[in-house]
Each structure stands twice: as structure tokens, then as C-alpha cells.
Amino acid sequence: MSPSNKNDQLDLGLRKFIKDLGYIAGGSVLLASTPWLQSCTPEKLEEIKGQKARIAFIGTGSRGVYHIHNLLNIPHAEIVALCDNYPPNLKTASDLCPKAKTYTDYKKMLESKDIDGVIISTPLNWHAPMVLDSLAAGKHTFCEKAMALTMDECKSIYDSYQKTNKVLYFGMQRLFDEKYIKALQMIHSGLIGDIVGMRCHWFRNNDWRRPVPSPELERKINWRLYKESSAGLMTELATHQLEVSNWAMKRIPDSVIGMGDIVFWKDGREVNDSISLTYHYKNNVKTTYETLISNKFNGMGEQVLGNKGTMELAKGQYFFEDAEPAPAILQLINQMESKAFSTVPIAGPSWVPEIATQHKPHYVIDGPISINPGISTTGVDKDGSDLLLSAFCQASITGEKAKNIVEECYCSTVLCLMGNQAIEQQKKIDFPEKYKIPYLNF
Numbered sequence: 098m099s100p101s102n103k104n105d106q107l108d109l110g111l112r113k114f115i116k117d118l119g120y121i122a123g124g125s126v127l128l129a130s131t132p133w134l135q136s137c138t139p140e141k142l143e144e145i146k147g148q149k150a151r152i153a154f155i156g157t158g159s160r161g162v163y164h165i166h167n168l169l170n171i172p173h174a175e176i177v178a179l180c181d182n183y184p185p186n187l188k189t190a191s192d193l194c195p196k197a198k199t200y201t202d203y204k205k206m207l208e209s210k211d212i213d214g215v216i217i218s219t220p221l222n223w224h225a226p227m228v229l230d231s232l233a234a235g236k237h238t239f240c241e242k243a244m245a246l247t248m249d250e251c252k253s254i255y256d257s258y259q260k261t262n263k264v265l266y267f268g269m270q271r272l273f274d275e276k277y278i279k280a281l282q283m284i285h286s287g288l289i290g291d292i293v294g295m296r297c298h299w300f301r302n303n304d305w306r307r308p309v310p311s312p313e314l315e316r317k318i319n320w321r322l323y324k325e326s327s328a329g330l331m332t333e334l335a336t337h338q339l340e341v342s343n344w345a346m347k348r349i350p351d352s353v354i355g356m357g358d359i360v361f362w363k364d365g366r367e368v369n370d371s372i373s374l375t376y377h378y379k380n381n382v383k384t385t386y387e388t389l390i391s392n393k394f395n396g397m398g399e400q401v402l403g404n405k406g407t408m409e410l411a412k413g414q415y416f417f418e419d420a421e422p423a424p425a426i427l428q429l430i431n432q433m434e435s436k437a438f439s440t441v442p443i444a445g446p447s448w449v450p451e452i453a454t455q456h457k458p459h460y461v462i463d464g465p466i467s468i469n470p471g472i473s474t475t476g477v478d479k480d481g482s483d484l485l486l487s488a489f490c491q492a493s494i495t496g497e498k499a500k501n502i503v504e505e506c507y508c509s510t511v512l513c514l515m516g517n518q519a520i521e522q523q524k525k526i527d528f529p530e531k532y533k534i535p536y537l538n539f
């Protein structure tokens with residue numbers, strides 16, 4: 098680690114985030130429910146004051162540049178090297194960090210002794226070779242989600258992680274998003290009763306295409322659309338939400354059924370633009386997953402359904418099944434109004450909707466809340482991504498592994514790949530024995 102010029106700086110964002118979760122010195126009870134935060138407590142941040150992790154980037158496309166912007170604000174990190182094999186993207190990054198050495202061959206860059214941590218933001222087919230090479234080169238490693246393109250590759254990464262003493266993080270930013278953490282703590286304390294189901298969805302109206310300067314670059318630039326480099330909407334979008342589903346349920350689904358098609362964007366792409374799946378947990382609770390990229394009305398969301406209430410995680414709000422009775426005076430006004438205006442018959446004169454009670458939202462966090470509508474394909478502010486990156490840089494100095502992040506990403510990625518298998522084979526897919534790891538219950 099190189100000495101810092103700004104010796105007295107700490108990442109106040111990370112510090113405040115953990116304190117806002119209710120952390121007071123030690124904080125073991127609080128951190129028991131979020132074990133990945135145990136390696137980046139305010140006390141540990143204080144210990145690395147004045148040090149900087151030397152960070153290198155592989156992949157400086159849209160997500161890589163988003164991370165560079167965040168990293169430039171992290172006091173305990175400096176960007177020392179950049180690698181991309183597409184010159185315009187390498188130049189964009191180099192303009193942002195002119196002191197960093199540039200490379201087009203990532204293996205050459207990994208030979209450098211002047212790098213502590215590597216951040217990988219490349220297409221999915223490159224994740225496994227790059228993560229494995231980076232760990233083998235003795236670097237702490239952060240890779241974007243999903244873990245990898247195939248289950249075998251995921252298992253190789255998981256096995257390597259068991260053997261290495263290096264830190265490994267994945268881009269699962271909901272693990273560092275205050276509203277998710279608080280909401281999940283509320284759910285686990287019984288706020289909405291027993292979890293009886295979960296509904297996750299991600300809707301956009303966007304072809305997912307990028308302009309291509311010349312035809313031979315089509316598969317490189319639009320890698321998301323082709324099966325050799327992408328597992329489509331499952332690994333790009335669902336991976337985040339299935340991770341949250343497992344976090345809520347405290348278990349992993351045992352099987353999945355579903356369907357997927359190309360409904361609207363019939364432009365030569367290979368991956369589906371419409372997917373509906375049902376994941377089954379052994380306690381018979383199910384998570385439905387729906388994604389569509391030709392209608393954005395429903396946006397993005399994860400609803401945890403309890404027998405006493407519903408938590409909308411992405412919005413940080415919850416509702417109780419039984420609304421509190423209105424004050425007597427309001428009830429009187431309501432009665433008078435309904436007599437005055439009568440009811441509008443919808444399904445016969447005596448029809449009363451079962452959910453007629455007005456549901457009032459309650460909020461997980463006091464004050465303004467940052468909601469991701471799910472439209473951006475790069476990332477949004479205040480969704481935990483900056484804090485996750487800061488924690489990785491901290492770990493690149495201390496060498497302390499973060500609990501559960503690898504396991505969470507492994508399980509959600511395998512579930513995404515199982516979803517695609519269920520679609521392709523048109524049958525129920527059980528979680529393969531070969532890929533089970535000792536993490537959570539089925």
C-alpha cells in the first residue's frame with residue numbers, strides 16, 4: 098500500500114452508512130445479521146487511516162467507468178492501472194485517471210507487483226478466466242455480478258476462493274443498501290408475519306442495444322444479446338433479485354419452472370426478452386420472477402409477502418394486511434359520502450372488493466429515500482455500489498475476507514442459470530447436487 102497524501106481522511110460515507118444501521122462500537126449483535134459488514138466497521142476503517150489500496154481495472158466500459166467515478170471519491174484507494182482491449186473505452190478511463198498505467202492485455206497487467214486489488218467489469222464470459230487469473234496472481238479481486246456464464250465456472254471460482262487467502266467480492270450492491278438491510282432486519286424480526294411468497298419483477302422498455310461503429314464489433318459491443326457471452330436477462334437483472342429472495346427466505350430454492358421467449362425485439366439477438374419463472378423453496382413458499390424489456394409500466398421491484406403484511410424492498414416501504422381503523426369521525430364522513438354518492442356497481446350491486454381497505458405505506462427509513470426505477474443499465478446513485486467498492490478497497494489493505502458475499506453471488510448465479518435451463522428444456526429443474534455448497538438450507 099502506498100502512503101496517502103491525505104492522511105486524515107476516512108470514507109465518511111461508509112462510516113455513516115454503518116452507523117445509520119444502528120451500529121455502536123463493537124456492534125456484534127447488529128452485524129450478526131449482515132456478516133459481510135464485519136470486515137469494514139468504523140473501527141477497522143480508522144485503523145487503515147492514511148493507507149491507500151492500489152487498484153487496477155479490467156474492463157472500462159459503462160460499469161467500469163461508473164466504478165471509476167465512485168473510486169475517485171474513496172480516500173483509501175488510488176487507481177494505478179487500467180486495462181481494456183477496446184481503445185475508445187480505455188481512453189475514456191485514462192482521461193479520468195491520467196496517472197494510471199494502461200494495458201490492453203489483462204494478463205500482462207496482472208504481472209505487476211504494484212497492484213493490491215483488481216476490479217473486473219467485463220462481459221460475463223470473461224468473469225471466470227479473469228477472476229481465476231487475478232486470484233492466482235495474488236491480487237484481491239472484485240468482479241461484477243453475475244459470477245460466471247456456466248455452473249462449472251461458478252464452481253471453479255467458489256473452489257478457488259476456498260483455497261486462496263485473497264479477498265473476493267462481487268457486485269451485489271443490495272447487500273450494502275441501507276433500505277434493503279433495514280427492511281430485511283424488520284422482516285426477520287417478524288414485522289410482516291410468516292413469509293408466504295415473494296414476487297420479483299424487472300420491466301424496462303429498451304432494446305438493450307448499443308450503437309456499433311462497424312459490423313465486426315457487433316458481438317463485442319452488444320455482448321449481452323448473444324449466448325456465447327451472456328445468459329441474458331437472468332444474469333443481468335434477476336441475479337440481484339434472486340439474491341434478495343434468498344436473503345429474505347434464509348434458504349435456497351430447490352427447483353424452478355418457467356418460460357421465456359423473444360416476444361418483441363426480434364432483431365437477431367439470441368437471448369430472451371420476456372421471462373416468467375417460479376422458484377420453489379422446500380417449505381413450499383415460492384418466488385415468482387418476471388422480466389420484460391418492451392413495457393416499463395411496472396418498473397423494478399421485490400415484494401416480500403407475509404401473512405401480516407407486505408414489504409416492498411426496492412421502495413423501502415411496507416403495508417399491513419389489516420389497515421388500522423379510521424378515526425370515528427372519518428368513518429362517519431365515509432358513511433355519509435357513500436350514501437350520498439352511492440356505490441358504482443362493478444360486478445353486481447353487492448360486490449365489495451376484497452382489498453377495499455385503503456393501505457397506508459410505512460417507511461423503512463426516516464427522511465428521503467433513494468428509489469431505483471430500474472431503467473439505468475449502468476447503475477444509479479446511492480444503491481450501495483459506492484459503499485461496496487469502498488469496503489472492497491478497505492479489504493484490499495487489510496486482507497480480511499468478507500463473509501457471505503461470494504456465497505450469495507454463487508447461489509443467485511446458479512439459480513439464474515437453472516432458470517435458463519428450465520426455459521430451454523421446458524421442464525422443472527432441480528438444484529443440481531453437484532453444485533450445492535454448504536451455505537444456507539434448501
Ligand SMILES: NC(=O)c1ccc[n+]([C@@H]2O[C@H](COP(=O)([O-])OP(=O)(O)OC[C@H]3O[C@@H](n4cnc5c(N)ncnc54)[C@H](O)[C@@H]3O)[C@@H](O)[C@H]2O)c1
Pocket residue numbers: 155156157158159160161180181182183186201203218219220221223241242243268269270317318320332333474475476
Ligand atoms: N451491479 C450492477 O448493477 C451492474 C450494472 C451494470 C453492469 N454490470 C455488470 O458489469 C459488467 C460489464 O458491463 P458493462 O455494461 O460495463 O459492459 P460494457 O460492454 O460497457 O463494458 C465491458 C468492457 O470490457 C471490455 N473487455 C471485454 N473483453 C475484454 C478483455 N478480454 N480484456 C480487456 N477488456 C475487455 C470491453 O472492451 C468493454 O470496454 C457485466 O458483467 C455487467 O453484468 C453490473
